[in-house]
Amino acid sequence: MTRRIEVVALPTDVRFGPGDDLVGALLDAAADAGVDLRDGDVVCVASKVVSLVEDATVPLPDGDPRTARREVARAHAARIVADTPGVLVTETTHGFVSANGGIDASNVADTDERARALLLPSDPDASAARVRDGLRARTGVEVGVIVTDTFGRPWRLGQTEVALGVAGTAAVRDERGGTDLDGALLEVTEAAVADEVAGAADLVRTKASGTPFVLVRGLDATSPHGTGQDLVRPADQDLFRTGGPTAAEAAIGGRRTVRLFDPARPVPEGPLHAAVAAAATAPAPHHTRPWRVLRLADTTRARLLDAMATRWRQDLAGDGTDPAVIARRLARSDAVLRAAPTLLVPFVTLDGAHHYPDERRTTGERDLFVLSGGAALQNLQVVLAAHGLGAAWISSTAFCPDTVREVLELPGTWQPLGAVAVGYPSPEAGSPRPRPPVDVTELLLDR
Numbered sequence: 272m273t274r275r276i277e278v279v280a281l282p283t284d285v286r287f288g289p290g291d292d293l294v295g296a297l298l299d300a301a302a303d304a305g306v307d308l309r310d311g312d313v314v315c316v317a318s319k320v321v322s323l324v325e326d327a328t329v330p331l332p333d334g335d336p337r338t339a340r341r342e343v344a345r346a347h348a349a350r351i352v353a354d355t356p357g358v359l360v361t362e363t364t365h366g367f368v369s370a371n372g373g374i375d376a377s378n379v380a381d382t383d384e385r386a387r388a389l390l391l392p393s394d395p396d397a398s399a400a401r402v403r404d405g406l407r408a409r410t411g412v413e414v415g416v417i418v419t420d421t422f423g424r425p426w427r428l429g430q431t432e433v434a435l436g437v438a439g440t441a442a443v444r445d446e447r448g449g450t451d452l453d454g455a456l457l458e459v460t461e462a463a464v465a466d467e468v469a470g471a472a473d474l475v476r477t478k479a480s481g482t483p484f485v486l487v488r489g490l491d492a493t494s495p496h497g498t499g500q501d502l503v504r505p506a507d508q509d510l511f512r513t514g515g516p517t518a519a520e521a522a523i524g525g526r527r528t529v530r531l532f533d534p535a536r537p538v539p540e541g542p543l544h545a546a547v548a549a550a551a552t553a554p555a556p557h558h559t560r561p562w563r564v565l566r567l568a569d570t571t572r573a574r575l576l577d578a579m580a581t582r583w584r585q586d587l588a589g590d591g592t593d594p595a596v597i598a599r600r601l602a603r604s605d606a607v608l609r610a611a612p613t614l615l616v617p618f619v620t621l622d623g624a625h626h627y628p629d630e631r632r633t634t635g636e637r638d639l640f641v642l643s644g645g646a647a648l649q650n651l652q653v654v655l656a657a658h659g660l661g662a663a664w665i666s667s668t669a670f671c672p673d674t675v676r677e678v679l680e681l682p683g684t685w686q687p688l689g690a691v692a693v694g695y696p697s698p699e700a701g702s703p704r705p706r707p708p709v710d711v712t713e714l715l716l717d718r
């Protein structure tokens with residue numbers, strides 16, 4: 272059977288402003304184009320005219336308009352997705368992800384001709400429903416309405432029109448559970464029909480053609496009725512949450528110390544290898560690669576922790592610490608180091624260190640290698656966190672390097688850097704304490 276749809280541009284000369292009669296203008300534009308609306312038609316309405324009528328504008332800050340628009344987008348963002356010198360991508364409070372949060376700064380001025388930025392409609396589904404209700408009230412016809420806007424796509428060049436608000440027509444044609452021509456089960460096919468209709472609407476106009484309304488006739492996938500929100504991907508299904516420099520910031524900020532692990536979930540090889548590979552990208556002195564990570568077998572772990580406990584008890588008793596306090600501190604340490612699904616002992620080898628005759632330079636040289644180890648361990652933990660694994664970097668071995676070398680039979684050039692307990696966070700671990708806010712001006716000092 273031949274399928275055919277019609278896409279009809281409905282241009283208008285109206286320059287829209289707050290409170291204008293959008294439905295009246297749409298009906299006038301349809302009449303001018305010689306079109307009578309019919310049941311089952313879908314009308315696409317550019318979000319720009321919806322925002323103008325709804326007065327969704329804010330003053331544009333002074334200065335370079337591009338910078339000003341970014342400022343407005345940033346202020347209205349629910350989340351910064353990617354922030355680069357070339358492009359700012361934000362998530363709006365509706366959940367839409369687009370360049371500059373879909374904020375428009377072209378051809379918008381108030382009565383005093385001061386520049387204003389146009390925000391997206393505050394509730395595009397409600398806007399679409401209002402237009403649909405208005406059309407029904409004045410003409411008696413049941414049309415679908417899609418409020419559209421122009422978005423870029425992350426993996427493709429060029430922009431297309433997408434559906435922000437939907438009323439009285441389908442958002443998605445869900446073919447899951449059906450079969451293809453060969454009878455194979457369709458498991459993921461959900462056609463974003465409202466976006467496709469929005470894209471079709473853009474075929475009959477240009478940005479300069481003054482065509483905020485487009486009629487699409489002959490669609491058969493108009494039910495069940497959906498909403499624009501049906502097309503917003505939930506955060507937990509978004510594999511590409513961040514981009515550009517923001518990705519690095521989010522990954523680094525996403526690492527938190529985890530001290531309680533899920534005992535039922537071992538640490539898989541893949542993420543651990545990825546984390547150690549990331550550790551080995553740390554900067555290091557003299558073109559060395561001084562990092563080593565020992566993953567302890569259960570018996571080795573027990574032997575090392577027993578020996579370190581004996582040493583620690585002696586240290587604390589020598590300090591005059593109360594035996595009850597000693598027992599408590601050891602128990603706290605055991606709860607992490609003995610209980611963690613995997614225990615790593617990181618080292619730097621000083622084999623590549625330069626030799627100096629004096630202690631000052633010898634200590635400085637050793638510190639360089641330890642610093643490199645710190646950078647490596649940060650990388651390791653960041654990548655573990657990106658894989659959903661928690662880690663606790665615990666001082667322990669750094670205070671008894673001789674004991675560690677003795678138990679693990681390592682040369683004197685191996686410097687232990689604590690221990691890293693690794694595992695999936697226990698469901699009982701709770702959320703980490705929020706980090707205190709950072710005042711960069713207190714940390715970055717100009718001299």
Ligand SMILES: Cc1cc2nc3c(=O)[nH]c(=O)nc-3n(C[C@H](O)[C@H](O)[C@H](O)COP(=O)(O)O)c2cc1C
Nearest residue numbers: 526527528529530663664665666667688689703706
């Ligand atoms: C070198 C080093 C040693 C640490 N030793 C311990 C430790 O012995 N016990 C512990 O519970 N946490 C230890 N930590 C983790 C810090 O307590 C933790 O990083 C800090 O509370 C900040 O929390 P966050 O990692 O979640 O940002 C250590 C961290 C570093 C860098």
